[in-house]
Amino acid sequence: MTTVKTITRSQAIEDLRRELLKLVDEDSSLCLVAARRGLFCNGLGRWSKEELERRLPCSLHHDHEPTRDEVEQEANRWLLRLQDIRAGRLPCDIERGGRSLLCAGWDEFYESELAQYYREMCGEEVRIVPDDLGGPMPTGS
Numbered sequence: 001m002t003t004v005k006t007i008t009r010s011q012a013i014e015d016l017r018r019e020l021l022k023l024v025d026e027d028s029s030l031c032l033v034a035a036r037r038g039l040f041c042n043g044l045g046r047w048s049k050e051e052l053e054r055r056l057p058c059s060l061h062h063d064h065e066p067t068r069d070e071v072e073q074e075a076n077r078w079l080l081r082l083q084d085i086r087a088g089r090l091p092c093d094i095e096r097g098g099r100s101l102l103c104a105g106w107d108e109f110y111e112s113e114l115a116q117y118y119r120e121m122c123g124e125e126v127r128i129v130p131d132d133l134g135g136p137m138p139t140g141s
Contacts, residue, residue, distance in 0.1 A: 029082075049071050
């Protein structure tokens with residue numbers, strides 16, 4: 001019988017971040033890579049062109065109706081300003097705090113979804129528990 005390892009949500013996110021950072025570069029945001037490769041949350045590919053345009057915080061200035069690729073490239077440029085590979089920061093790490101983001105980042109995922117992504121990205125089946133259930137509770141006030 002195989003025992004499934006239990007890890008906290010924070011540990012799962014840290015491990016996922018490490019694997020996902022291997023896929024991005026200075027020209028490709030995680031959201032674009034996920035859409036093009038059909039992995040993780042599917043990034044920009046989750047939404048129709050119209051929905052993606054609506055979610056973008058910047059307006060597209062075109063003298064024609066933009067193609068899906070043009071909308072994705074505009075979103076990618078915006079996301080690259082948020083993503084900082086050297087600091088180990090992905091668009092998923094940016095809190096909503098007053099910004100109009102495409103999604104809610106890590107907060108958008110249930111533990112069961114993170115476990116699925118963990119299996120896909122890290123190659124290991126795990127059970128993910130909320131941080132406050134992962135270990136000894138702090139004592140004192």
